Amino acid sequence: MAKKMIFVCNTCGYETPKWLGKCPMCQGWDTFKEFEPVVKADGKERQKPVIISDEELADEERVTTGISEMDRVLGSGMTIGSAILLGGDPGIGKTTLCFDIAAKLTEGGSKVLYVSGEESLKQLASRKKRLGLKAGFAFLTTNHLDDIIAAITENRYGLVIVDSVQAIYNPKLPMLPGSMGQVKEVSTRLIMETKALDTSLIFIGHVTKEGVIAGPKILEHMVDTVLYFEGDKMLPYRILRTIKNRYGAVEEVGIFQMTKDGLVSVENPSQFFVSQRGDIGEGSSLFPCITGSRPIVLEVQAITQKTNFSIPKRLSLGYDVNRLFILISVIEKTVGKPFFDRDIYVNVTGGIKVGEPGIDLPVAASVLSSFKDVTLGQDTAFFGEIGLTGEIRKIVNMDLRIKECQRIGIKKVFCPRDVEHSDGMEIVSVRNLKELFHMIGKKD
Ligand SMILES: Nc1ncnc2c1ncn2[C@@H]1O[C@H](COP(=O)(O)OP(=O)(O)O)[C@@H](O)[C@H]1O
Numbered sequence: 402m403a404k405k406m407i408f409v410c411n412t413c414g415y416e417t418p419k420w421l422g423k424c425p426m427c428q429g430w431d432t433f434k435e436f437e438p439v440v441k442a443d444g445k446e447r448q449k450p451v452i453i454s455d456e457e458l459a460d461e462e463r464v465t466t467g468i469s470e471m472d473r474v475l476g477s478g479m480t481i482g483s484a485i486l487l488g489g490d491p492g493i494g495k496t497t498l499c500f501d502i503a504a505k506l507t508e509g510g511s512k513v514l515y516v517s518g519e520e521s522l523k524q525l526a527s528r529k530k531r532l533g534l535k536a537g538f539a540f541l542t543t544n545h546l547d548d549i550i551a552a553i554t555e556n557r558y559g560l561v562i563v564d565s566v567q568a569i570y571n572p573k574l575p576m577l578p579g580s581m582g583q584v585k586e587v588s589t590r591l592i593m594e595t596k597a598l599d600t601s602l603i604f605i606g607h608v609t610k611e612g613v614i615a616g617p618k619i620l621e622h623m624v625d626t627v628l629y630f631e632g633d634k635m636l637p638y639r640i641l642r643t644i645k646n647r648y649g650a651v652e653e654v655g656i657f658q659m660t661k662d663g664l665v666s667v668e669n670p671s672q673f674f675v676s677q678r679g680d681i682g683e684g685s686s687l688f689p690c691i692t693g694s695r696p697i698v699l700e701v702q703a704i705t706q707k708t709n710f711s712i713p714k715r716l717s718l719g720y721d722v723n724r725l726f727i728l729i730s731v732i733e734k735t736v737g738k739p740f741f742d743r744d745i746y747v748n749v750t751g752g753i754k755v756g757e758p759g760i761d762l763p764v765a766a767s768v769l770s771s772f773k774d775v776t777l778g779q780d781t782a783f784f785g786e787i788g789l790t791g792e793i794r795k796i797v798n799m800d801l802r803i804k805e806c807q808r809i810g811i812k813k814v815f816c817p818r819d820v821e822h823s824d825g826m827e828i829v830s831v832r833n834l835k836e837l838f839h840m841i842g843k844k845d
């Protein structure tokens with residue numbers, strides 16, 4: 402009897418018994434590849450439903466990775482037995498970061514296996530030397546899934562790092578390494594094996610030009626935590642962002658500095674970002690933003706000038722462009738200054754995308770500062786949401802933001818009304834945009 406084949410979408414993993422031109426799940430065209438379904442012999446005992454009580458439920462056990470920013474994004478350390486996907490562009494520092502984690506955990510008494518399907522043992526050794534890592538953790542250079550399974554079942558490891566998931570394959574399947582089917586096979590088998598052994602697992606995954614982890618969106622569903630390592634390769638810092646976390650908050654970000662000796666956690670990101678600012682010009686303001694559990698002071702920049710186009714440009718990096726459109730309308734309506742003949746560009750420095758509405762006030766302040774051609778003061782920060790009638794509204798965690806500003810030496814904060822005063826800090830209450838417009842550039 403002819404074997405029944407199945408068709409699997411290369412992008413999202415949707416399975417169908419018939420070939421389709423367009424995937425009904427991810428809407429991609431011509432993404433279906435045919436392959437033979439793998440039927441696994443199921444020798445496992447049948448599991449029965451159970452009722453659990455709070456007393457029996459122990460807290461998840463975590464180990465600290467010894468890298469403060471990594472622990473932060475994982476939610477105070479790595480949960481034992483969890484599967485983590487670390488994605489990022491080539492050359493961003495994924496291997497470097499995982500070497501650090503392997504070394505720190507080994508020093509802390511865990512047994513670590515580093516599987517590399519991309520570099521030779523010689524390359525790995527010279528990298529380890531270059532990074533100045535002394536800890537002795539095990540290396541396995543292979544592309545075969547079975548080698549890894551054999552190694553992790555023979556020896557009990559605390560952590561297994563797979564660099565990268567696209568480089569590992571099962572030769573028994575008629576598909577190329579890195580294809581959807583192979584990645585699905587590799588990740589499913591490794592996650593099953595490591596979960597049963599209480600071994601933590603980190604997959605390194607490459608990111609495609611479109612910015613998704615190559616091939617398998619499906620991988621994101623299977624792991625407990627998805628982290629993206631981002632940053633401009635020309636700049637000295639990198640951002641580790643949580644996309645999904647079954648064991649912690651998702652808005653958390655970790656900031657690292659890339660030095661010649663490897664990655665270093667930035668313990669004081671506010672100071673780090675503000676110190677990169679130099680002398681301020683028109684259109685620059687500071688915003689104490691909350692990412693996950695921590696406040697970070699960021700710089701918000703704006704330029705507005707007469708347009709050369711028939712329709713003026715509005716561009717924004719780090720701030721939602723639709724919100725910018727609304728904000729500009731509100732400024733036009735409440736302040737009475739027209740922007741129909743002006744381009745407006747907004748940029749949040751540091752590469753952090755801010756989703757909270759509290760950034761409205763610093764954006765408005767920067768736009769108006771550029772419009773009036775006056776600076777806003779070196780040690781001045783702003784926060785508050787702006788409503789459609791131009792009123793400045795309260796936001797969450799205002800005390801925390803003021804404390805963070807004070808900690809890094811900011812002297813003056815513009816914020817919504819009725820915010821509690823803080824010693825040594827000048828708090829300026831702003832009721833609405835019109836008031837803000839008149840305050841900007843006014844001599845004290
Ligand atoms: N042998 C080396 N000498 C100097 N710098 C290196 C060397 N290998 C890698 N780097 C630098 O370290 C950075 C991170 O590289 P790596 O951790 O290999 O990235 P990824 O694993 O994400 O592709 C790169 O920007 C690269 O320039």
Ligand SMILES: [Mg+2]
Binds near residue numbers: 495496497564
């Ligand atoms: Mg690498």
